Amino acid sequence: MRGNGEVVVVGAGVIGLATAVVLAERGRRVRVWTREPVERTTSAVAGALWWPYHVEPMASARVWALRSLEVYGALAERPGETGVRLVEGVLGGTDPAGVESWTAGRLTGLRRATAREYPAGTGTWARLPLIDMTVHLPWLRERLLRAGGTVEERTVTELAEADAPVVVNCAGLGARDLAGDASVRPQRGQLVVVENPGIDTWLVSAGPDDEPAYLFPQPGRLLLGGTAEDDAWSLEPDPAVAQAIVRRCAALRPEVAGARVLEHRVGLRPVRDAVRLERGVLPDGRTVVHHYGHGGGGVTVAWGCAEEAADLVAAADSP
Template identity: 75%
Template sequence: MTGDQRGDVVVVGGGVIGLTTAVVLAERGGRVRLWTRDPVERTTSAVAGALWWPYRIEPADAVRGWALRSLDVYEELAERPAVTGVRMVEGVVGETDLDETRGWTAGRVPGLRASAPHEYAGQGVWARLPLVDMRAHLPWLRERLTAAGGRVEERTVTAGFPEADAAVVVNCTGLAARDLVPDPRVRPVRGQAVVVENPGIRTWLASTAPDGTKAYFFPHPDRLVLGGTADDDVWDTEPDPAEAEAIVRRCAALRPEIAGARVLEHRVGLRPARDAVRLERETLRDGRVLVHNYGHGGAGVTVAWGCAEEAAGLASA
């Protein structure tokens, strides 16, 4: 490592966690390079439905703080939705208790109330939450990073990150951390979604049936994202036509107009699940600092800014 590299930070991973972490580090004065295997538009984050809500992520106490800090940021970004891709949208989280939700959100979620029978047939919570259009948000994060002096490079790494020629390396590799750390506690949870033309739906809904199957729809101005699945330890990234039909059918049972919507796209993503998010610092044998920030399951968007700020603090400790 040369002298002019010792002040550098290499963030490995170009999804929402890596991009957000790189932005925070660069805006705090770091000389940041973001290494990503794929263009940010082709990362797992690009597939996300991207509603702000903790989903399949632990530990709960830490997640609460990370999520609420991220909510603060998203509310600000929602003032410029056409630029940032973030909008505040109303909808229902089904099979959710109002008092429990009020407890963990500490009064921070706007418009929180029990859903009415005409809004949802079961028990649910009505809320106004950030809904993120990842087609716009990921490129916006990349532009914000470069505006702060950071660089984005399409690079690959091997186990232990020996290629990362910087004093500080931040591991935001998601599911790839299973091999790169290596960490066998990271595992895939397969999610499939169907994108259709939006037939005029303006609110979102996330529901879980008694048999455990899930249905959600997230409205964007020109399309509707329908889901979904949560298949543990499944690595297949090819869309399943039968599952796609089932997703549309479940969503249409909630909003009949979805049944006739034209299908635009099929998506599959592998959520990087772990029994708990790994957000910690270690010193490698060669003296480099390695900060881990991975294992966010289905809630990367939800906790991105809170985790990024904590990771940046660890990087400079």
């Protein structure tokens, strides 16, 4: 048995950090290796609303998401520290019965959105976790450090470089190379950060042309999105795309039309037909747990997934 044995987690997005935290708080000696600082990972670009988005298999994602909802509910009691708030808003294209069924009755206050709240059609008014990633990611890192873990910036070219009995591969899109998995591919997401003209509720809409539109109020700013371009690798903001995002959001909330632009952001979601969460063996016989392919739903499923990944690590201790 090596229940307090060392683990290297590759990747410091929300999936990697949450997994590292769970492992460290279960008594493991955890080192996180990350190519980019926590503040520059793909997760740092996330909106980030708790709701399943481009993540499969949906049955498993539901279990992971509901566990994560429970965790975020507790973290929302300390929003200034954790970056997690419970905020009201509208899920466009949904009805209350469907949302209630998917969330197993865990959400209270669900109702059909009024035409004023959501002029684009049917929507559900809900109170969901909305996470400020500029606060949440550093908080996760500090929680890991308090539990005895470490974070090291280094580029990994192959998983065998990790010098620990167990390696957890949370490399996201980097798993294409590290795990030789071409089925994980980029989905480009672009958003526009503007001065908030006074909007305090979030809104998500598919839009008449199936282009996504969302408005997420974060402290001191408003995030407008978004896009979902499959197999697009560019991290450069596209001015025409930014204009279209603002236009779609202004059609839903006219007051954002003249809001001053603060920043443009682009991230590449690690999309896969299904999340890969399984234990394997490296060429030298050491244990590897693959944990990637969460698409745009990483924040939503992070804690449930992290606990299952930690269970797989623990199972490797058994003869």
